[in-house]
Amino acid sequence: MTENTFPVYKVDAIVTFFRTEVLTGQEAKHFTKNDLAPSPKPDAVQRLYMRILQLLYRFKPECHYMVPFSENIQHPQLHEWPTAVMSVYLRMRQFLRMCYVYDFSLNDLLAPKVKRTVTILSGIMNYLHFRKQRLDMTMGHQERFREDMDKLQAYSRGTKEAQKKMDKLTTIPPEQQAEARELDSALSDLQTNTMHQYQEVNAINENIAEWKTEMAEKSQKLTQLKVDVATLKENIGKLKSQIVESPEEMKIQMEKMKENVKNIKLAIETADERLVGLQSDVQGVTQSEADIQLIFKLLQDLQSSMNKTQQHQEEAQALVCVYEAQQKELKNHGVEEGQLKRSLGMKMDKESKQHIRRQKKKEIKDQHIEDVLGQCDHVHQKREQIADQIQERDRETQHLRSQITNLRDTCSQETEKAQDLFDRLLAALDHFHKRIQNHVVEGNDDIVKMTANF
Template sequence: MKNANDTYHSFSTYAGHRSAFYNLFQDYHRVMRLDLARELSSHFKRFQRKVAAAVSRGQGQIKVGKDPMSLGLYKRIAMEMLLSPSRDMVFARTFMVLSWNLMSRAANTASICYGHLEWREDALCVYFAHMKNDQRGSRPRDPRHVYSNPTAPEICPILALGVYWASYGVDDSDLRLFPGNDQYERFRKVLGRVLKTTPVADELERRGTSATDIGTHSMRKGASTFCSSGLTACPPAVAVHLRAVTGLPILQPEFAVLPPHFAAGAEIIQSAKRLCFPGLPESVEYVAEFALASLVYHIDFLRENLPNTHPLFQSALFANVELIESLRLNVDTSGSGCAIQPTGVLPHVTILTEILEARNELREEIIARKADMQKITELQDALCGRLVTDVSKLLEERVCQSGVPTCNSLADSVMKRLEDVGVLQLLLPRDDVAAGDAGLDTVVETAEPSAEKTSHHVYQWGGAMHLFPEDMVLPNGTAEQAGGVSYSFPLLKPREIFACLRDMRVPVSEDEIRACDVGAVRKVLEAFIENTMGVTREDMAQIAFPGLPTLSFPELHSESVPDLTFYRTAQRLLVACGVDDFGLRDVLHPTPKRVRRQLSALINFSKFRTERLAAFSEITSQTDELLAQKKALQEENAALQRELDQLLEEQKAEEPARLQLQTEVNELEKEINVLNRQQAVLRHETDEMKTRRSEMEDAISSTRFTKVEAENDIERLKAQIVTSPDRVKGELQTIGRTVDKAKEDLLELEEKHAAVIQFIEIYERAEKELARTFKLLGEIEQELKTCKETKDQLKNASTRLSELRIRTTETVTRRERLEKLVELKKRELNRYMEDARAADENANRALQMARNELSKLEAAHQEVRQRIMQNNDASRKVELKMKEEEAQYTKELKNLEQMYTRLHQATEYYNQQVLGAIRLSS
């Protein structure tokens, strides 16, 4: 009563043996004695305790039956079956998915017939007429519902049914869904093969499960376990038997999703069903419509995951691309305007759906309100700017009418006078300054702050509160233009400004900034110009105006040019930072309020620029990648051009062979037509000969039967022979005449038999000739197939040549356009060269003057170099002294470490002595 490894069987095995013993009495119509029944019951209970104790010691199986299949393992096995191109895997996957969703035994799944299927609302209904717990079929036959799962196509039962029908076809001569003998055993073997594949075996090993622990009953156990667990508030039994088993997310609104269905187009759907599922019984045509919809809905998933050799791609559906596209336009999963409604849905799913819809509507409403507030803010800003502009213009006009000069009018007069005498041309930036400005402009274009961070300050001056400071100067132009180039920034506190200057290592003190020292403010501005624009103080000090010698007294402007260059550069920087009213008075006579505002703007812009450098680097890298791609495309274009030329040459070389092949194909077609006509004539003659042969065979059979009857008559007459001589003579004469007549008939039959044999020989020769003809036709068909393949290759080559011609035409057009552009650039270059010659002449004159100035500056710089050398010597001495002190410090540190080590050893020795004394005293 044990296994081969000396372990006990399960309780169900021993219970089966006991039931067999009880059944033995019933088969022999005997009644078991009560004492024997009590003894068996008592013995079985003792044996159960013995087996339980042995199992607890590890001498038996703790689990009964096969392990339940988890949802993750179920998905993994279903996906592995789906990826296999084997038809057995298509069958096994459909069988497994239906068994899981029906929570049925494998034997019940194998017995499903087409008449047991129907579609109600959004579910496939399956009836079971015979089950293990209903052997007589007396229980109410309520259907079990199977729902689609569009969120997980690998375990969708409707999609599995569609793939099965499209791959295997439908045999209306068999009533069962899975036709054939012993489909249960077939599924068991295929499942065993899948469990031994590498991906599934690795997954089972990772889970600590053996392939022998998974069987046909694992789906039923796993489905019931999955539906009845996973929540503290488990779903009711109705939901378990309905929608929950499909694997839909029970805590998401997608739990109530409808299956893929066709919204319209009844005619095209009917034609598609006849094309994809020919021979389908009428009872499951509605089921087939949803199966077809699932196939079309998941067609991208199937094309992406299934191998090209999968039998699904050999079906009629995938051979008609236009039909697929027209069907995809009519497939839907939403319930809007649909006749079917979701069933088997839990109440909380409806609440979740309503919450999701309300959240989406609220999000859209918030976005709309934000857009409205943005528009209102923009209108308020525009109105406020226009109002301030108009009031400022009116005040300026009143002041001008009164004859009192204003700051703006004085500044305009000074700038006009400087422009008349040509001084403003000295402020034109050099190449490096222009490059720095260009980079600044690039950064400024991306520095548009969001409207959400804009803050408005209130200023008090003139006995009232205002939105603008007292010293604010409005920019020229309209309010829209001014709002397009100015940016807001927060005013920093003095300690924040000083902390930022210390981080930048600007050589100024806080007292100098507080006192608005002109030199200190200029140093700070020069530091920001160098950090943001890349223009150093030495660059601004150089004279970059080539027309300086044309002035009457250029030496008078040699000192003012660097100051004006500095002013112009600082003005450009501050305008970019949002300070549009920077003027000469801020350089010559700075005030604390304006200095604070200007430094706040510079610091804000500097931080903004630092933050945007990463984006600028990313754009630069993207530009480099695009340039590399452009170069690669140009190389590819050149390679394609070479390939096109080579293909054209090959086409020219192969043209005679193609024409010759075409001629041969035409001749073969003519010969095939002649042979087809000969074959038709021979087939007609063969049919006539077969008819004549059958007639002759009937005649021979009839003659043989007559001969047999004549022999019987002869035997019968022999028995009636009498001894009368006359009668004997008469009968002999009659017999002689009969024999002569029989001989004549025999000769005639032999002639007919020879004719039949000759006809048979002719027929056999005709059959051999037909066989040779058919063989020749097969060879001709093979040659025609080869010719067609050659034609297809020529067509493909022609298509590719046409594409290459189009690309060549585009390349030539692009080349012509580039040549025109090069010609235009050459003209511009000639013009620039002429301008450059004139500029070189002016530069040579300026260079001579600069050399004179350089000789003077070198004399002055000689003294500075001597001081630098002296400072370098002093620095070397200080460094040597520091090295000596460092060596001395290192030496002292080592001495201290040695002293610490000796002290530590002495302390340990002292502690050991004390501990030893304590032990001795105790």
């Protein structure tokens, strides 16, 4: 007790703490500083220890007064007070080891001192502070564990619901399976047809591009021919002004002009033929464009259906992502649960070790209690022997008292008789004394007479 591992509090702090944390009702009101200082009251200290044991072990004060012996005991009312004191002493000795107080004795209950009582109560106060902190921590851990369990249950319900939705989205009902197969086959046919039509459209577009280039070239040539015709007409006008009226030259020029005109007409005819061919090609292209537009509408419808299916797939993927996230959270919670289980296992191991230590201590204490009970039994046997001797002595004293009363009666009777005899003797002696005095007086008178005669 010289070197404590806990602070020694003041008496006022101890009184306020135990009034607020341990005692209740009238006991808290009546518990004051005078119960501990300057001279602690044994009844108040014992009552306080009983309330501390009730707070820690749920051991009510009435249970301390129960006699723990199984056999019948003579005069059980004589054991009530020492039974309560011994019960409080044994349990406080067991408890105060956890408070690092190892030298608790019976004098701390029967004749407590101020310094010892303040030190013991300071150790108990320190342990109760530690107990309150640990209870708050365990309550916080329990609340967090409950919240995690609620989250885990909510996540498991969400995952189950998402799994059900995914099953509903992925599984096709039996009445729609035939239709789904037909739609799948039609969709595959449409995809193949659209691929062929895309290829044909690409080929037609390439042909149209080639034709457009050819038409551009032909139009350029046609414009060039028109320019040439215009230039020729200008040249003809110029030549007409410069014509020499020589018929031979005129004929030669006219023939040249006719040949040129024929060539131009042939070129125009060929251009017209090509133009008609190009117009027919353009009509075919417009018709093909109409067909392509129809195919494009069909493709748009197919694209909308594909978009819907894509949306369903995206929803399914989102649900899968949510499911994976919840699975990860579930794994995290499982890891946390494993950690909590490991910590719980470590705590259980510690508790089991502490339980084994407590069992060993309990066995030692039980052995000590058995020894004490054996000593108590031996004391009770001696007490019974002494009680028998006391009863015999009581009988003897009663017999002696009866003899004494009888003797007193006989003595009183004899004293009365002796008193009577004494009174009679006194009366006789007085009578004899009077007679002797008379005889002496008479003798003196006779002597005087005789002396007078002599």
